[in-house]
Amino acid sequence: MHIVVCIKQVPDSTQVKIDPVTNTLMRQGVPSIINPYDIFAIEEALRIKDKFGAKITAISMGPPQAKDALKKAVSLGIDEAVLLSDRAFAGADTLATSYCLACGIKALNKENPVDLVICGKQTVDGDTAQVGPGIAVRLGFSQLTYIEKIEKIDFERKEIFVYRHAEKGKQYLKSRLPAVITVLDGINELRYAPLPELFRAARYQVKAWDKKLIEIDENLCGMKGSPTAVKRVFAPTPRQRGEMVSFNERNPEETARALTEKLLINKNG
Amino acid sequence: MKDKFDCIVVGAGPAGISAALTLVRAGLKTVVIERGEYPGTKNVMGGILYTRPLEELIPEFWKEAPLERHIIEQRVMLVSKDASTSFSYKSKQLDEPPYNSYSIMRATFDRWFASKAESAGAIIINETLVESLIVENDKVIGVRTGRADGELYADLVIDAEGVNSILARDLGLHPEIPEHNVALAVKEILALPREVIEARFNLKAEQGTAIELVGDISAGMMGIGFIYTNKESLSLGIGCLISDLRKSGMQPYDLLDRFKEHPMIQPLIEGAQTKEYSAHLIPEGGYRAIPPLCADGFLVAGDAAGLVNSVHREGSNLAITSGRLAAQTVIEAKKKNDFTCRALSLYKKLLDQSFVMKDLKKYRNFPAIMEKNKHFFTTYPSLLSDSAYEMIKVDGVPKKTKQWKIIKNFIKGRSLWGLVKDGFNLLRAIG
Ligand SMILES: Cc1cc2nc3c(=O)[nH]c(=O)nc-3n(C[C@H](O)[C@H](O)[C@H](O)COP(=O)(O)OP(=O)(O)OC[C@H]3O[C@@H](n4cnc5c(N)ncnc54)[C@H](O)[C@@H]3O)c2cc1C
Numbered sequence: 250m251h252i253v254v255c256i257k258q259v260p261d262s263t264q265v266k267i268d269p270v271t272n273t274l275m276r277q278g279v280p281s282i283i284n285p286y287d288i289f290a291i292e293e294a295l296r297i298k299d300k301f302g303a304k305i306t307a308i309s310m311g312p313p314q315a316k317d318a319l320k321k322a323v324s325l326g327i328d329e330a331v332l333l334s335d336r337a338f339a340g341a342d343t344l345a346t347s348y349c350l351a352c353g354i355k356a357l358n359k360e361n362p363v364d365l366v367i368c369g370k371q372t373v374d375g376d377t378a379q380v381g382p383g384i385a386v387r388l389g390f391s392q393l394t395y396i397e398k399i400e401k402i403d404f405e406r407k408e409i410f411v412y413r414h415a416e417k418g419k420q421y422l423k424s425r426l427p428a429v430i431t432v433l434d435g436i437n438e439l440r441y442a443p444l445p446e447l448f449r450a451a452r453y454q455v456k457a458w459d460k461k462l463i464e465i466d467e468n469l470c471g472m473k474g475s476p477t478a479v480k481r482v483f484a485p486t487p488r489q490r491g492e493m494v495s496f497n498e499r500n501p502e503e504t505a506r507a508l509t510e511k512l513l514i515n516k517n518g
Numbered sequence: 519m520k521d522k523f524d525c526i527v528v529g530a531g532p533a534g535i536s537a538a539l540t541l542v543r544a545g546l547k548t549v550v551i552e553r554g555e556y557p558g559t560k561n562v563m564g565g566i567l568y569t570r571p572l573e574e575l576i577p578e579f580w581k582e583a584p585l586e587r588h589i590i591e592q593r594v595m596l597v598s599k600d601a602s603t604s605f606s607y608k609s610k611q612l613d614e615p616p617y618n619s620y621s622i623m624r625a626t627f628d629r630w631f632a633s634k635a636e637s638a639g640a641i642i643i644n645e646t647l648v649e650s651l652i653v654e655n656d657k658v659i660g661v662r663t664g665r666a667d668g669e670l671y672a673d674l675v676i677d678a679e680g681v682n683s684i685l686a687r688d689l690g691l692h693p694e695i696p697e698h699n700v701a702l703a704v705k706e707i708l709a710l711p712r713e714v715i716e717a718r719f720n721l722k723a724e725q726g727t728a729i730e731l732v733g734d735i736s737a738g739m740m741g742i743g744f745i746y747t748n749k750e751s752l753s754l755g756i757g758c759l760i761s762d763l764r765k766s767g768m769q770p771y772d773l774l775d776r777f778k779e780h781p782m783i784q785p786l787i788e789g790a791q792t793k794e795y796s797a798h799l800i801p802e803g804g805y806r807a808i809p810p811l812c813a814d815g816f817l818v819a820g821d822a823a824g825l826v827n828s829v830h831r832e833g834s835n836l837a838i839t840s841g842r843l844a845a846q847t848v849i850e851a852k853k854k855n856d857f858t859c860r861a862l863s864l865y866k867k868l869l870d871q872s873f874v875m876k877d878l879k880k881y882r883n884f885p886a887i888m889e890k891n892k893h894f895f896t897t898y899p900s901l902l903s904d905s906a907y908e909m910i911k912v913d914g915v916p917k918k919t920k921q922w923k924i925i926k927n928f929i930k931g932r933s934l935w936g937l938v939k940d941g942f943n944l945l946r947a948i949g
Pocket residue numbers: 255256257258272273274284286287290308309310311340341342343344346350367368369370371372374375376377378379380381472475477478479482
């Protein structure tokens with residue numbers, strides 16, 4: 250059993266500054282952390298390992314300092330950590346990010362077949378929730394998003410049973426392995442790792458893979474491979490709170506009258 | 519049994535990191551345990567770092583360390599209710615490299631400092647609290663952390679926990695620190711644009727000012743305020759003895775607000791945004807409050823040993839030097855394979871020979887005298903302001919008459935006997 254967990258290093262604060270000239274993130278001076286949603290992915294992988302026994306590899310695409318996030322993952326109990334880092338990977342949008350990560354996971358798969366990829370629901374900086382599904386499509390794995398609970402995994406039959414949060418209620422799904430799942434926040438609580446894990450992490454050398462070390466088409470990576478460009482980044486003005494008209498069950502006409510009155514006042518200003 | 523270390527260092531503050539760096543350079547297997555998320559997260563320091571002690575460990579550290587501004591002016595403000603009298607020393611010498619001191623932000627500085635020890639070979643374990651010592655036959659042989667499988671063993675443990683060290687206390691080296699020997703300092707980081715700071719404090723790029731304040735701001739208690747300039751912020755804080763705070767019933771943040779609203783302070787921080795708020799203890803007992811510095815298999819360094827010079831507001835430099843000397847002692851002990859307190863007494867000897875103990879000894883009477891005599895924090899700053907006002911005011915009264923009036927004011931404010939006594943005490947305190 251081989252589980253891959255995707256983690257992204259993100260700036261700690263939600264108040265990240267944005268360069269007014271280039272419209273890119275100004276990460277200088279902002280401390281970096283593991284994307285908080287990915288912590289749930291890490292713990293979920295550790296729980297599967299506890300139950301069934303598994304090897305867990307954490308993977309991240311990012312600048313060299315993203316090694317810190319991976320080391321941190323190792324201190325939480327992750328077995329191996331790989332950083333995909335190359336100038337050619339920089340400036341990636343979700344499309345190029347998914348492609349690059351998929352290439353990295355394919356390389357891992359060659360060494361040791363991957364049964365399950367776990368992602369966070371979304372990141373706190375990019376916020377798109379597109380990377381998980383993007384990886385699934387490129388790997389040809391089943392895709393299970395917004396998972397609330399992993400009910401059962403049957404490795405013999407290569408099946409996974411999960412509860413998925415859907416717009417209208419809960420879905421109970423069975424899917425085949427290998428699969429990519431993205432987990433919801435709050436599905437578990439991170440453990441306090443035993444001390445030997447911290448020593449292992451302190452001595453651990455994160456593997457760094459650049460474009461030469463994996464099979465990858467440079468033109469589909471980074472800035473080159475990214476059709477989206479952020480035109481402008483701005484703070485949205487908060488939406489005004491809606492006004493409430495309480496519903497009078499005994500007298501619906503009265504409620505309707507009050508409502509129309511409000512609407513007319515608003516329309517006429 | 520797990521792998522054993524030559525030395526376990528508890529706490530990744532300046533004392534702990536200096537010790538670790540010295541140890542690994544001598545080839546000793548060293549681990550530092552820090553409870554914070556990373557070194558520096560738990561550290562509150564107004565932030566003046568003195569160059570010399572660190573330079574001894576890392577020559578030309580200023581070329582790579584994250585520093586804010588080098589200090590070219592040291593100002594002392596004696597503050598009354600609505601006035602202040604300042605003494606300032608500013609010099610070209612202080613503006614020539616290598617600089618005497620820098621303002622720093624501990625969160626970034628400590629992390630950098632720790633990374634130096636790490637790349638030299640020390641293992642740094644964060645987010646882990648050392649809960650107790652493992653003692654066998656009266657000898658410290660390791661530590662117990664709050665994690666599963668969390669025992670660690672070593673020939674020696676250096677306690678660099680900072681103020682109020684629980685490990686040294688549990689070992690019986692010192693009792694709970696008495697309230698009159700410890701100050702509570704509250705501090706804010708106030709963000710201001712670089713240009714505004716440089717204009718307000720009359721500085722050029724990279725230059726900085728350090729201001730210490732005494733008087734009305736401590737509301738009658740024994741306490742000192744400070745304002746240090748960083749690149750794009752000010753470190754502003756005030757510390758008062760816990761015993762005084764309790765008697766006054768004042769909350770530390772009330773004190774800080776009062777300080778910030780003072781008419782002589784407010785213009786300096788006008789328009790600034792509070793970025794960070796924190797509180798921390800400072801040991802103020804001085805020389806007489808220093809606990810025994812070792813036990814079998816155990817050494818204490820930095821704030822944990824009460825090594826703070828409260829007269830000159832120095833602490834980090836004493837921490838760095840004591841950490842280094844503790845490590846040197848460990849290296850010697852390791853050579854002789856003798857970890858008894860007797861062998862470790864070398865540490866005390868090295869400290870006595872250094873500026874650390876010499877300075878602390880010089881000011882040994884200061885804490886007690888100042889604590890008993892609040893006039894230095896109340897009456898005198900006011901008398902000084904009144905006198906200055908009297909001399910400066912142009913009102914047709916001859917200066918000689920004014921002088922007499924000032925002298926009479928002093929006697930009225932404090933009685934002739936009181937003045938003589940205070941003068942004598944002041945000499946004794948700083949003698
Ligand atoms: C303000 C802002 C401006 C940006 N500007 C640009 C720009 O100008 N040009 C540009 O091309 N890109 C830009 N990006 C970057 C890019 O759009 C995304 O941040 C990136 O592609 C990942 O998408 P996401 O963060 O939305 O991840 P999501 O899809 O929300 O992430 C879902 C999950 O996928 C996994 N994951 C995501 N990213 C990684 C990763 N790098 N490594 C490992 N696992 C990962 C994690 O498990 C995560 O929980 C910008 C981002 C932001 C926030």
